[in-house]
Amino acid sequence: MNKKLALVLIVLLGAGLKSFAQTNSTTGTATAGIVAATKNFLATLDDAQRGKVVFDFKDDAQRKRWSNLPTTIFKRQGLHMGDLTQPQRDAVLAVLAAALSPQGYEKILHIVEGDEVLKKSSGQTIFGRDEYYVSFLGQPSTTEPWMIQFGGHHLGLNITLAGEERTLAPSHTGAQPAIYELEGKTVRPLGRETDKAFALLSSLNQAQRKEAILGFQMRDLVLGPGRDGQTIQPEGIKGSDLTEKQRQMLLDLASEWTGIMHEAVAKAKMDEMRKNIAETYFAWSGPTEQGSAAYFRIQGPTVIIEYAPQRLGGDPTKHIHTIYRDPTNDYGVKWWRR
């Protein structure tokens, strides 16, 4: 990605992107907007490229081909962003902009931009904006199920669509570095998640903390990439043992993942989470001082979110992995699997 595209991103992150996303939601045909953006991207490709980017919707191997690892370590398929022309890359970003909320789209761009920072600081070409892949399962449709995948190092977006139903589960977000400077501004791709989690923990009284804090180390995600179909017994403090204000804080924290999706879908997911809040758990492992490297998990009947700083030699607060799952509907299976 060159300076020209960086400028395009900045413009998209401003008023232009916001108005684009809101136009989609207010017309009530968000899926139609995503389909149109995808068809627009596909139209920019030649036959060979189209053959590489569209997979059969039943291709479970491709469905599960995502990871937190760099693309040289974990091989993706689809089209490599570094092999696309500038208009094609812009068209990929337009697909993401149509499918995601403005803040979700911004988060994704900041994760990718962070990898570019990592590339420059390390001098390693295995990182950076070029090292992301786009792919689709099935044909873009307003009625039939299909899927958008976009990912690379620290990013695995899996968006399944079935008519107006859409889900982001399962998806991985991460950041390294988790804080950097861009255009003179400090960027923290996962900063809101971090701050909201510490705010929620700080709101707990002593008895609540005793319930919430796990007495052992959590060195990694339990249900990260490669753990499809698995689930675990919830731990931590139950939503029913939180105050109303704390329950709102928990939902607001979860919205950092559910809100990556287009607002209509995000609202429906949040309504579902609110309904299940009494059965939703919040667990914490690690230090409790603001800004320290700590693991947390949100787990309810239809959601699992994990946030895990990586203790691998560097500052763990600057290297974060997260996962978002729906144990009842990863990959939107309830809409299409018979």
Next chain:
Amino acid sequence: MVEAVTSAVCRLQLLLALLAVPSAVFAHRDDQYLQATLVAIEPSSVRLQINLTPGVAVAEQVITLIDRDRDGVISTNEAAAYAESLKRDLMLRIDGRKLELKLTASEFVAPEELRTGSGIIQIEFSATPGSLAAGAHRLTLENRHLTTMSVYLINAVPPRVGSIRITRQKRNDNQSTGEIEFTFRPLHPKIAGSGGQS
């Protein structure tokens, strides 16, 4: 012959690529062996689903333990022997009573994939808890497999049957040992202890 040369070249390329990246920058679980265990408790069985992921820097050590004849292929016998060695390093107890583990499934990816640091070995054991009385019980799992290089996760799976309820989970600091407290309330008391239906 051509395949062997190609494979060797691929390995060399991978090694050079990895050596070119400073570990602090590379910053993935390269020097640790992640052993993640899910524990499923049922009235008639306990199942351990273990996912083993060696990082790049320790993959060769793990492969050496598995691919004993160094032919670059993990044979059925080699897989079984490694699973057996893992089994010897696991201690599963219910209420202090040691349970015998039985290998029920395993899936080994090729050494080439393990060397990337993204390959996962999946091994499943089961044990029969014998006669479970109605009431509270404690399952303990200790994992002593390759302790110097390993990172552990132990978690209970939500029970599939209503007669088992997980009440508490505890672990030591590094999760090499986990305790799962659970209750057994047979839905049909007459067949309690027979590993019966629920």
